[in-house]
Amino acid sequence: MAGLYLHIPFCESRCYYCDFYSSTYKGNRSLLLTSIEKELVDCKHYLKEPVRTIYLGGGTPSQLTLEELSTLLQTVYDNYDCAVVELTMEVNPEDLSADYLEGLKSLGVSRLSIGIQSFNDADLKRINRRHTAQKAIEMVRLAQQIGFDNISIDLIYGLPQQTLTGWKVNIQQAIDLNVQHISAYSLTFEEGTMLTKMRDRGEIQEADEEMSFEMFKLLRHTLSENGYVPYEISNFALPGYESKHNSSYWNYVPYLGVGPSAHSFDGQSRRWNVANSRLYISKMAEGDTYYNMETLDNFTRYNEYVMTGLRKKAGVDIAVLENLFGKDLKDYFLRMIDTYIKEGKVIKEEQHYYLSEEGIFISDYIIEELFWME
Numbered sequence: 001m002a003g004l005y006l007h008i009p010f011c012e013s014r015c016y017y018c019d020f021y022s023s024t025y026k027g028n029r030s031l032l033l034t035s036i037e038k039e040l041v042d043c044k045h046y047l048k049e050p051v052r053t054i055y056l057g058g059g060t061p062s063q064l065t066l067e068e069l070s071t072l073l074q075t076v077y078d079n080y081d082c083a084v085v086e087l088t089m090e091v092n093p094e095d096l097s098a099d100y101l102e103g104l105k106s107l108g109v110s111r112l113s114i115g116i117q118s119f120n121d122a123d124l125k126r127i128n129r130r131h132t133a134q135k136a137i138e139m140v141r142l143a144q145q146i147g148f149d150n151i152s153i154d155l156i157y158g159l160p161q162q163t164l165t166g167w168k169v170n171i172q173q174a175i176d177l178n179v180q181h182i183s184a185y186s187l188t189f190e191e192g193t194m195l196t197k198m199r200d201r202g203e204i205q206e207a208d209e210e211m212s213f214e215m216f217k218l219l220r221h222t223l224s225e226n227g228y229v230p231y232e233i234s235n236f237a238l239p240g241y242e243s244k245h246n247s248s249y250w251n252y253v254p255y256l257g258v259g260p261s262a263h264s265f266d267g268q269s270r271r272w273n274v275a276n277s278r279l280y281i282s283k284m285a286e287g288d289t290y291y292n293m294e295t296l297d298n299f300t301r302y303n304e305y306v307m308t309g310l311r312k313k314a315g316v317d318i319a320v321l322e323n324l325f326g327k328d329l330k331d332y333f334l335r336m337i338d339t340y341i342k343e344g345k346v347i348k349e350e351q352h353y354y355l356s357e358e359g360i361f362i363s364d365y366i367i368e369e370l371f372w373m374e
Contacts, residue, residue, distance in 0.1 A: 001052035003248045004080065006036065006072065007259030009059040009277055012094075015117075016128045016198070017156070019190035021261035021275040022059040032260075032277050033068060035284040037075045039258045044079040046256050046266065051076070053086045053245035060115075062095035066103040073107060086111055086244040088152075093131040093139040101146045111150040111243075112143055113183075119173040120166055123159050126204075127195070133173075140177050150241060152181035157215040159187055160195075160204040167215045171222050180241035184219050185234050186212055213361050220357065231313045233360055250308040269295045299372045302329050307367050315347075315354025329372065336370050 010029065011022040054076065056069075064072075076082065088111040089104060104112075118124050119133040131139075136153075143151060153174060157167050174182050189196045189206060198204045207215075220230055228236040232250065235243065248255060257263045261275035271293040274280050283290035296304070302325045309316035322330035337353060340346040345359030345366060355363055 001083065001248075001253065002047040002049045003053045003055065003245050003253060003255035004047070004051045004076065005055045005057060005245075005255060005257040005262055006061075007058060007257065007262040007273075008056060008061040008064060009260055010063040011058070011060050012063065013128060013130060014194070016126070016194035017187060017190070019193050020059070023277055025277070028277060028281060031281045033072070035281045036259050037072065038284050039290075040072075040075045041079055043256055043258065043264075046264065047080070047254060048266075049254065050081040050083040052083055053248060054084055054088070055245040056089040057113075058090060060092055060095065061089050062091035062100070066100065066107065069104075069107055084108070086150075088113055088243070088245055090115060093136040096139045096142065098142060098146065101143055101148070105147060111152065112148050113152045113154065114140060114143075116140075116153045117156045118159065118162075119170050120162075123162060123166070126160055127156075137173070137177065140179065144178075149180070151179045152183060152243065153177070153179050155182065155184045156187050157184060157219065158207040158212045160207075162207065162215075164211065164214055164218065168218060168222070171219060175222070175226050181235070181237045181243065182223065182228060183235050186216065216361055217357065229313070233311045233355075233363055250312055252305065252308070264291075269293055298325055298329070299374070301325065303371045306333065306370050310353075310355055310363060310367055310370075313354065315352045318351045318353065332372065333370060340366055340369075 007021070009022045009032075010026065011024050013024060014022070054073075056072075061069075087109050089109045090113045091104075092115050114136070116131075116136045117127065117129055119136065121133050124131065124133065140151060140153065155170055155174060157170075187195075187207070189199055195204065199206060219236075223236045224230065227238055229239060229242075230236050231242050232246075235246070237243070252267075254266050255264060257273065260273055260277050260280040263270060263272045271291045273291045274283065280290055282288075294300075302321075305321065305324065306316060309321075316333070318330060318334070321333060337346055340359060341348055341353075345356055345362070347354055347356050355366065359366055
């Protein structure tokens with residue numbers, strides 16, 4: 001089975017922490033949607049297996065009208081062998097209404113990913129989110145009333161001026177809403193974002209590492225106590241509600257990404273579209289190449305397997321690693337990971353290796369140390 005990702009770059013305003021490709025310019029909206037539809041048709045032979053999951057991300061897909069969404073999805077169904085078991089759409093609370101949610105349900109959207117980020121109005125204002133905490137709560141409940149029974153919400157911790165007590169309130173509110181999935185991310189200051197510029201000007205301060213770690217531990221412990229399984233570093237789900245689409249990324253399943261900045265993987269190579277709507281539109285219209293591509297060698301695929309494997313609760317299966325990449329890279333992995341086992345940052349259970357709670361918090365460092373570097 002395979003996955004299909006559609007990148008919808010439209011945003012009403014730019015969130016201060018976000019470094020994903022998006023645009024508040026709306027003048028080329030019709031041309032861009034036409035270009036995405038053209039790419040869908042042109043790439044219909046890229047995937048060799050039926051499409052099992054569809055994910056509309058961005059940007060803000062809920063900026064699209066129901067008619068626009070219907071056209072995009074019909075283009076998918078007309079050109080791909082579909083056996084869809086999960087159709088996820090990212091939405092923002094301020095875009096939702098009863099009519100819009102009912103329309104999404106009629107179009108086959110089975111899973112909502114609601115960008116909330118915080119249930120604290122002061123936090124939301126500091127990161128330039130357009131909704132209020134009350135609006136977010138109301139829209140989650142409205143979606144549930146309309147019949148959505150697979151809802152994920154996004155939260156961020158380590159925000160400027162955020163306290164441990166305030167973060168605890170956020171977690172409890174998420175639990176009280178009885179959503180099936182929670183994605184919670186530690187704030188990172190990405191180059192070029194408004195938050196980074198504000199930090200560099202001395203207007204805000206980063207949360208110290210100890211505070212962020214306490215927030216992370218509180219998150220894991222509280223959600224685990226309430227039945228949420230931490231199946232990936234930043235993702236928690238009630239049993240049976242893990243994201244099927246995102247899990248395909250972590251499990252090396254082929255996928256096609258369509259739209260500006262979208263990435264694709266066919267098992268042997270990766271490609272990524274230009275991250276510029278105007279350039280994407282012009283290249284699609286002229287029939288020019290609109291993406292860059294990299295063929296993956298054995299060492300690159302090993303590095304990606306280690307990175308995605310250690311992000312998952314299941315960890316890295318050493319037998320699978322050897323089968324995929326050979327004995328030499330297996331021995332290299334075992335040699336490099338031994339230090340972290342002795343330090344208690346990695347746990348070994350039979351043939352599986354996974355990060356401990358302490359290890360998860362410094363996962364980027366550990367994973368990089370395990371990479372094969374020429």
